Amino acid sequence: MTLVYQCRLPLFTYTLHYLTDLLRRHLKAIRSRWRALPPGRIAVFVLAVLRHDQRLADMAGGKDISATTIRRWRWRDELIHLLAARAPSLDRGLKKIAQRGGVVVLIDGTLIPTQRRTGEANRPSYSGKHRRHGLHVLALTDERGRLV
Template sequence: MLSYPAAIPLSTRSLNHLAALIRTRRQQRRSRWRRLDPGRQALLALAHLRNGDPLTRLAAGFEIGVTTAWRYVREAIDLLAATADDLATAMTRIRLLAYAILDGTLIPIDRVANQKPYYSGKHKRHGVNVQVIADAAGRLVWASAA
């Protein structure tokens, strides 16, 4: 197996924030042992979310199974979603801004049998639609569920 260095255009603060959420969750659940420590799990999840690296490649790079990689990413997404503002709170924040940017994007997904509702004719691929509200600097204020 060959490995290569890669860069993720995110700050160390983002990595530390997610790692702290994962560490707290593990302490609450009294999890005794995990294959990756919270920092490595956060790096795995952020690499998948930011770069779109496939789970099979990440699993090989982190020396874990694909199912474990999927479970770690899913756990990180759930933790980040729990800390996010709801739409009412986001709208209160938006009212204080000079202007906000509303946009939508199609996030590609792997096609599984019978996923016709997830097919986008415009993009000619399967994916989920996410609506995003950002401030003038491009910082995320709110994102809809996929």
């Protein structure tokens, strides 16, 4: 017996379109002729994985997609690498603050809660300080708190 459930994924339409366009341009650049799903659906699956720490194979059942098709961590890793390539480096961020005349830089972080992972992947995502599993995100801001 297979149980299917849906989860709510709160995100802006702009975010989905941005990731879809980013993936579409990447696929065109590497001349990928075929994917099992269109870039928009891949982006939705990857966002659900990043937001809810959901396994791709678990989400396949409710979407009429085989588990072997969706069990591709390559999609997640590909989008993470594409987003990381678009992020400014630390030296560019500091130069930007210096050009504005700023002298103070704030580095702030937060823990985004995720579900507990099983097996060997369990420990790296555990925060002893917060006593829960999560993803630690750091942000660089100027003295007014504006994200750089």
